[in-house]
Amino acid sequence: MLEYVNLDDNDIEKYIFELRKSFKWDLVTLREHQKKYLRNLLFHAKKKSKYYRSVLKSIDIDSIDLSNINQIPIMTKEIMMEHWDDIVTDKQLSLGKIEKHLQKMRIDPQLLCYQDNYHVLVTSGSSGKRGIFVYNQHEWKIYYAMFHRYGYKKQNNLFKKITIAILGVEYQIYGIVALANTVTRKLTNTMHVNMLAPIDNTIKLLNDTEPDVLQSNPSFICQLATLVLEGVLRINPSIISVGAQVLLESQRHLILKAWPQADIYNTYGASEGIAGVVCKGNAVKMHLNEDLCVIEPVDRENLPVMKQKMSDKILLTNLFNYTFPLIRYEIPDKIQFLDEQCQCGVTHQLIAEPGGRSGLEFIYNHGLLVSPIVFSAELLLEPKIIEYQVFQTDKGASIHIMVNGYVNIPHLTQRIVTNLTRIGLVNPEINFRIVEKLQYLESGKLQRFICGN
16 A cells, blocks of 8 residues: 655655556555545544534544445535635644735745745636645645656657746646646756746747747647747647646647647646546546545536546545545536546546636737636735636726725736736736626536637
């Protein structure tokens, strides 16, 4: 069995090596592992968390396994944020302290850890509601390793130090950005490119460095692919790594048209601790990190969904985050469990590549593409904004917000205007409107970014 406590905190390669051991487990071993660590987590949460002490009070933890885990109440994002201080097990932490840390991160985008030990992620997901999650250093290295343990199989020279260009925003509140800034690995040279910088600067930087690997969201990778087809961008990466958004077939086609020899590695992940990772390039089926969490695909009524059927949402129990336990936490993602085992031999649950709508990028005059991250990177750092919805306008956006306190709207407006100006939108106009409720879809989900006609 994998014993996380024996890992060396100073060497991420050891974390990756240890997590790869589960690749050899059969299903019986995997299920026993999940049961053991589920009970360990429940005992820890009941002992250290005021919230779970109450929730688990009448539950016989020694009898809990994957077949009767539904005895435990479901946690929603609303419940989590309301009881944040009672959930966290490390009493050095409180939501108030973390919010102050996030404000410091706004001033200094390179600021990473709280008290040099805790990584903070902020997300609104598909619900539109703000959620804050925290990992200590040990848990964070497990989080890193679960995304990187499969590795990139296609390298022209295994002993060559490859260059990885990670294109994202500066803020460390996003998992993909924070992960890239926390670990330096021996066989990689990692460069960070601000996707909100003027595109001419990005083109020059990439042409000068000629990275072996490009990593970003699908829409921005497609923007680069278009520049390659136009002859402006002259790079030939062998690996294209995408995540944070759905990868559409039209986007895959465009990427391979620009780089026909490249392997695409698509990833599904969430700040809460779930990872869907392909075991080889160009695969369209992903392995879930079942050794590190329990995932229940359910319908709208929270009833189990059979394999081969699309769920309405999932319930996640993170087995390795003891600092901020998430037990049967509701994530409104549609996932399809497959009733098959991968030819690679790994028994972790296979899922179909997530489909649906992309990140709903805004396209302005002259074809300027603006990613939703331009808006969300600023909005998620506002502690008093509990939900938001962004409507594209001819010259910018109208942003509807639900608040529970004072928001410095002029300051926030200027920050978003500055970001839009940097990426090429001329004289952008941003308007805010405080509302009591937002426009939800019939499914109960919030379409956060609504494109103009």
